[in-house]
Amino acid sequence: MGETEIISSSEYRARLAAEGESSPLSLEQVGELFQQFLDAVARPKPQVADGRNLTERMRAHLGTAPGDQPVVKAAYAPYDLPNVHLAVERWFAAEGRSYELIGMRGASHHGDLTLGEILESADRYNRFVIGAVDYAHLPISPDEELACVSFGFYLGQEGDERFAVLLRGPADEYGRNKVEIEVLAQEKEFADRLLAEIDALVREHNIFRGQVLSFEGSDFGHGLGPFRFHRRPGLAREEIVLPEGLLDRVERQVVGVARRRERLRAAGQHLRRGLLLYGPPGTGKTHTIRYLLSHLPEFTVVVLAGTSIDAIGPACALARMLQPALVVLEDCDLIAEARDHGGGEQPLLFQVLNEMDGLGDDADVAFLLTTNRADLLEPALVQRPGRVDLAVEIPVPDAEGRARLLALYGSSLDLGKDLTDEIVTRTEGTTASFTKELVRRAVLIAAEREAERTGPEDLRAAADELLSDRDRLTRRLLGVRTERSAGQEQAPRTVLEDVQDD
Template identity: 80%
Template sequence: MGEPDGVEIVSAREYRARYGPDREGSPLSLEQVNGLFHEFLMAVARPRPKDGDSRRDLAARLREHLGSAPTDRPVVKAAYASFDLPNVHLALERWFAADGRAHELIGMRGAQHHGDLTLGDIIDAADRYDRFVVGAVDYAHLPISPDTELACVSCGFYLGTEGEERFVVLLRGPQDQYGLNKVEIEVLAADKGFADRLLAEIDALVREHSVFRGQVLSFEGSEFGHGLGPFRFHRRPGLTRDDIVLPAGLLERVERQVVGVARRREQLRAAGQHLRRGLLLYGPPGTGKTHTIRYLLSHLPQFTVVILSGESIEAIGPACALARMLQPALVVLEDCDLIAEARDYGGGEQPLLFQVLNEMDGLGDDADVAFLLTTNRADLLEPALVQRPGRVDLAVEIPLPDAEGRAALLGLYGAGLGLGKDIADEVVGRTEGTTASFTKELVRRSVLIAAERESPRTEPEDVREALDELLSDRDRLTRRLLGVRDGDADEDDEDDEDDDIAGHGGPPTGEWLLGPRPGPSPR
């Protein structure tokens, strides 16, 4: 009976020379016996491929490409954040596209869980045990813009050449199901200096051509709770001054702090002035804070925008690092009052807000980064801001709209309805103390009432009916959710004497910075 494929039969003398101690006849240790028996079982269970199947032998393919044993060459490694897989993939594509370079891309099959193995470990396992064989390349389809996805290599070997240099690059993306939340690149080359240069050039391409540059992004938690990706891409808003209803002069102050500094960055730098700035917009819910930020985003198309809200504000560190790399940038922190007293998730002693302010200060004065903060409760933020002076350079109150503002809002949201001056004046007179969100809902409900009676147009009676509903006692919670403070609006109900008992604050209105909403966005 012949020996099985992949099983090597050796003589006792050769056996002792290869595995035993120097003194002939000395017994093997138990550890040595166990190791040899394991090798025997692996060889029997997974015999080496026959000659016709040698192209599936991963170690043989690498040896054939390199012209020498892969284990004889040094390996150099670099790692990136999990969300950088598209950037690393594209950087490799660009690097290999240069003149004088070429590559063949192959995949790997074998153990599912290989993320904790280095390239050297994989080669050793493939060579000794046939644990890994050549297979199809693994791809991950990832978004690189609001409307575009890219098939990125998530596990693949680039068998590369540059002139006389022959080398291997292993690219592996994150594997959330195994807790591996990073992108790794490993380079196996005869010259370590060559591998170092390759990784440095890849890193430069990652930064220069980042798919995040100039995008509007928000952090979202991973499905398995590891890392900070993926990002969600958003379309940049397209608002004009006609879409903004604020008291005279207020928008100009905000624009100068954010847009003005961006447009005059070179003059400020030449004069030794810092570019990093912080803007706080505060006021009752539903008055226009988020809408104002959307307007600013519309007029800074070259800025990368990173949005943090709710629990994602704990990612302020990575967000600031991304903003620094992709500046000019905007970091938007929505509803900061919600974290004013919250501790971080690592059991920190300071409120999370203090950590946010520390990260803002850590960027340095020369960073072309603007921080835009919104809050419904400036009183909760003020103590922290006073203790950390200089983080916020300008605080602007967005107040409830006055009569002129309410008339402008009704004209904005009700444009095309053909409402006459009489009904408009009536609405303005009855809605003192209401918000822009209230006006938007009033118009929507008026149109709905008209549609229910199958009318081709909205009549003044529809508006009155909608207004009566919204100001009625049964819609008190609705008003609060729209940012209206009880007691400010005319309830049109003489028996409703308890309105002033309710608290003057209101819950967050649910106004989202970049939600897909038709027509003008809520204030």
């Protein structure tokens, strides 16, 4: 930039008079002169070291001024950053394509600017200079993280075509809770094709496919954060203790449809299905779901529980894209009477049911709902028929069930028939969770007395503790129904009564 000459107003008027301009300046002229003053003096372009000027680097790569080319953009959900990052990397990995990845100094402080605004500011004020690429380390499985570009320019080339791609992740503090790709290219058609091919790669190689995951809330109080990945359970059929024939019905509804999907489609039958498991806490509803997940390894599973159920929209969209899929909605009674805070008057459960109904009949998506309060859920289900095809009660185990549970959880204790019959008689009305805790406490008692193995006296002592009046609250937390609670099923529940331990 050349030197700036600053003159006084009187000298300026003298020059105008010499040039024949004797009339006073208009407001527009004054404004234009003031802007020129700001550009030239108040906002001088800083000196940028060679090779660090963003505009010059873009111009050298593109062969023209960056502002002369169109910008096309696409947006994705905030949790999709790993998928978009991998799709961009795969796209550039194809033969005949290459790129250089560069960053921008201060990118984290200017996340609200579009690519066009960044280039304009860089060109006009040298506001931005080349810096380090920003990365976000995000989970892509229960045991693996991926370093994803969260702000970076790909200076790409395909044949004679030269272009730039800006990839950036979500930045809630700026109100931009999404992943964005912006493409600067000579021809808009090229940019459109590039974005379409990246979108196809996002769908084809989606890292969520076949995973078990749940939504996490945003750190900034709105929107959705990243997924939490879970290990797929590995439960055998003998680990599920239910009344005779009950598990067969559940398997046919969920697993059977998955295994016979082609025959059902050929017969014109829909694949979308809903299963409701209801019963007291601790009877094995969640355990049964874990068993189903064990036998559907190819299914993508999205788990929603409690307040995260209001993310049913994104969950259904993900299930539709990654089918076959399973959507697990735990504790649905918690939202049966909760209202939508977005301005609607319907309970959130109605929105859940409407989202379920919005999936096409050919969608291979199963919905598994659990509840401890079927009385709260039933009115909503009756008003929205057809969403749930099968409702199965998971009851408190009978004597035979309690004996099987003792054999399952106490397999290493060598209990014997007499002791088993004694404990089964004493624990009438208790749940599967109670039996599991009974065995654990017996082992602990034996360990505390430095015994080499757990004996009958340890199991009896554990039963005495859990069945005593002082452990009444513990029994309720384990799902055991007292005489008072059994006779007052409609009574309001306390927070402690809502605690689950399936």
